[in-house]
Amino acid sequence: MIKHRKIIYVVLSILLLPFFVNHIYNAPTADDYWYANYVSELGFIGTQLYYYFKWSGRYISTLFLTVNPLVFNSYKTYGIASFIYNISLILSLLYFFKVLFHKYEIKLSAFLISLITYFIYISGAPNISEGFYWMAGYVNYGVPLMLSVLSFGIYLDKRFSSFWRIFLVSLLNILSVGCNETWMLLTLYTQFAFLTLGYIKHKKVDKELLIIFLITSVAGAIALFAPGNTVRAQRFPKKHLFIRTISNSILYSIVYSFRFLKLQFLLTLILFTPEISKLPIFNFSNKKDIKLVLIFNFFFMFLLFLPALWSIGNKPPTRTINMGYFVFIFVFTFFYIINLQFYGDKFSKFIQKIKKNYKSIAFVCFVLLVSLTSVNTSYYDMLIIGPQYKTIIDKRxxxxxxxxxxxxxxDIRKLKTPSTFYRGDIHCYTQKQTPGDFGRYFKLESIRCE
Structure with a gap:
């Protein structure tokens, strides 16, 4: 509860500490060297053209990844880059919550809620290393989340004139949909859903949102119809199977709607139920509005899995599913809030019990969060595995x-590797001793792993 704010900050500091310290041990790998090699061989502009026409329409993520620290021979600053991204994500959340709380006169600390949201996300994400530490992962799948949070904040911020609101939100959407195809589809779906619901409720079209939607659609088309997407798709024989795509998308949508109900997420909702129940944001008068939220969430989850199942025939990688978990945090919280308001009487006893036993409940939650979530693993990496890993990398x-x-x-793969920030290592072929992308970058003749 808010009167225990200082205690909550201390607890959050303990929970988040290892996730930030572990950036010290973060090292480039895999695609990081791949992008740097192409820039070295083809030049900056040549690399953009090569990727767009030969590999992927992700014009913005390609742009960002081809200015990574390795391009400037600064591989030791790799951990600084991932640290900056994570801080930027928190700051984008802070801005969004500040605008939201001001708009609806909510008396909560935007900074506190931003840290809690970030903790729920990083500690519960299906793949922490690829979502928060590996540059090729967080640029493709994390940066669009950050940009979209900023765009939502600007859209709600009435200090901007209509022109600047449309311009800035459209610019951020152009950047975010150029990072990956799945987020492009989810962004367009969200905008279309709000346009439709707004028209149903108010019998008029939101002109600002319509303009933003059209601009975002054009940017999405540039990414979607890139020749490189067709070239890359040839590698996957199970692509474009309609029945398989639809059925598996439905199946995964249901399964992950339950998997995303992480322990840290549910415990946080329980602890903040007394405060959440007072929020004056929404006034739902019938059950249809609650059903609309469920329908929106289902189709959002459905579209999260659809692109990968259609284009490659398999479930998307966990770094893609990270994005779904991030949005699920907001959607399910929204759903929880409106249920508290609609069925307030039924929750009253539950709320009173939390208030009466708050300190005991909070202590139990803290113990569970430290012992049963990735916080435990992250501390182990920070204190034991991380220093050993860094020693090997530094000697290399x-x-x-x-x-x-x-x-x-x-060969780090033969050792116990860090679970939270380790993405992979150089490719060591003991027989051929092929240098691979790592060797190409450092102009090595051979690498032998022990």
């Missing part, structure tokens, strides 16, 4: 800086 870089063209290194 020292050998390279010494001028050696043939290096011998430990």
């Amino acid at each position: 870089y020292l050998d390279i800086e010494s001028g050696s063209k043939n290096i011998i290194t430990k």
